[in-house]
Amino acid sequence: MAGELAGQVAIVTGGGRGIGRAIAEAYAAAGAAVTVTARSADQLADTVKTIERAGGRALDVPGDVTRREDVDRVVKATQDRFGPVTILVNNAGVAWPFGPLWEIDPDRWWQAQAVHVRGALLYTTAVLPAMIERRGGRIITVASIGGRSVLPYASGYGVAKAGQIRLAEHVAAEGKAHGVVAFSTEPGAVVTELAEETMADPAAQKWLPGFVQALAGLKQAGNAAAALAKSARFFLRLASGECDVLSGSFLTPDDDLAALIEEAKAAPPPPPMFGRFARA
Numbered sequence: 001m002a003g004e005l006a007g008q009v010a011i012v013t014g015g016g017r018g019i020g021r022a023i024a025e026a027y028a029a030a031g032a033a034v035t036v037t038a039r040s041a042d043q044l045a046d047t048v049k050t051i052e053r054a055g056g057r058a059l060d061v062p063g064d065v066t067r068r069e070d071v072d073r074v075v076k077a078t079q080d081r082f083g084p085v086t087i088l089v090n091n092a093g094v095a096w097p098f099g100p101l102w103e104i105d106p107d108r109w110w111q112a113q114a115v116h117v118r119g120a121l122l123y124t125t126a127v128l129p130a131m132i133e134r135r136g137g138r139i140i141t142v143a144s145i146g147g148r149s150v151l152p153y154a155s156g157y158g159v160a161k162a163g164q165i166r167l168a169e170h171v172a173a174e175g176k177a178h179g180v181v182a183f184s185t186e187p188g189a190v191v192t193e194l195a196e197e198t199m200a201d202p203a204a205q206k207w208l209p210g211f212v213q214a215l216a217g218l219k220q221a222g223n224a225a226a227a228l229a230k231s232a233r234f235f236l237r238l239a240s241g242e243c244d245v246l247s248g249s250f251l252t253p254d255d256d257l258a259a260l261i262e263e264a265k266a267a268p269p270p271p272p273m274f275g276r277f278a279r280a
Contacts, residue, residue, distance in 0.1 A: 003031030004240045009073065009082045011035045013123060014092035018192030019142060019231055023089055026232040027239060028056030033082035034143050035059045037074045038092065057082070065092045065119030066111075075126045084134060085127045087239050090120040090164070092140040095194055097156050098203035107154040116160035120167055128171075128180065135179040140238050141168045143184040148250065153207035165250055172248030181247035183238050188253040190227040191219045219248030 007071050010027050014020035015036025021043075028034045028051040036058065039102065044060035051058040061077045062203050063070030078085055094115050099105045120141055131137030147161025164184055171182035195215050205212055218224075233255040237243060244265045245259055252256070 003029065004236070005087075006031035008032040008086045009035075009078065009084060009128070009238070010087035010089065010239070011037065011085055011123065012089040012091055013040050013076055013119065014142075015089075016047055016060075018191060018194060019187050019228065020089070020091040021047050022232040023091065023235045024058065025051055025054075025056075026236045028058055028086070029054060030236055030240075032087065032239075033057040033059075033062055035074065035078040035082070036060050037063050037065075039064055046173045065122065066114040068122055069123040071119075071126050083160075084130045086131070086134075086137050088123055088127050088139045088252045089235065089239075089280075090123055090139070092116075092119050093194065095154075095157055095198045096201065096203070098198075098201060099153055099207050101155055103104070104163045106154070112156035113160050113163065116157075117163040117167065118166055122172065124167070124171060128175070131180050132175070133176045137175075137180045138239055138241070138244075139168070139171055139175075139180070139182040140235065141165075141182070141184045142187050143168070143250070145252070147184075151208070151211070153209075164169075168250075169248050176247065181244045183243070183247065184250045185235070185238070186250070186252040188227055188231045188234070189218055190231055191215060191224045192228075195219070 005027055010032045012020050012024045012034060015024045016038040022183040024034045025049055026034045034042050034051065038044055039062060041062040044062060048058040048060045059078065059081050061074045063074050065071065075085065078121045090117060094112055094172065096112060097108045124139055141164050144161040146158045147165045151158055168184035171180065175182060199212050199215050230253050237257060243261060245261055
């Protein structure tokens with residue numbers, strides 16, 4: 001299958017449903033070989049069947065993003081089938097726990113950090129060596145506007161997303177000399193299964209009724225398919241190389257990417273951080 005991602009090899013975590021599935025299908029349609037991974041084997045298998053029926057190449061490898069042995073197994077299976085990974089999408093995530101810090105279970109709160117931050121870290125460090133060696137690669141992390149603002153009673157999600165955003169910035173800074181780019185993103189207002197789970201969560205209903213109502217309003221508007229397609233197109237642009245000059249940025253589907261690219265090209269290089277302590 002020819003396309004703008006022809007010859008690329010991608011891994012998409014949380015690729016069995018929602019935004020992850022839409023990204024995987026868009027990448028495959030653009031010519032990439034795609035591995036989808038999540039804990040739900042049946043959803044992954046269905047994603048692969050859909051991609052293959054459309055003429056694309058895909059592989060499903062179930063695994064838990066928080067388990068290093070699972071991550072290594074997914075990366076190895078991808079390399080064995082398709083070759084070195086050139087695109088990584090850190091998409092796996094959870095919305096819970098909801099509630100005030102003095103009431104939530106700290107272990108469950110920490111589990112949310114493991115899914116978002118440890119998962120992104122494990123996959124990033126697993127694919128980076130080959131990217132560095134080949135002097136190229138793109139790592140795209142599905143974060144959230146929640147990582148840049150405070151929503152009371154959603155601290156687990158917000159802190160985890162803030163960690164993902166800063167991790168992507170470090171990947172971009174350290175990978176720049178080696179041709180590796182990284183982005184963190186807000187995927188847009190898309191009602192997916194994760195949103196459905198949030199709306200059904202009693203704690204979310206209790207502590208975030210306005211947020212739950214907003215999600216319900218989006219669902220009632222019936223624009224889920226269009227929003228998902230818009231999000232997938234956005235992630236395709238990030239994977240294509242068009243936006244590489246924006247490496248390290250937090251980007252959203254509503255951004256004027258063309259304008260941001262031109263601004264970045266015209267801007268002078270930023271001064272080194274920490275003065276004489278920064279490496280050239």
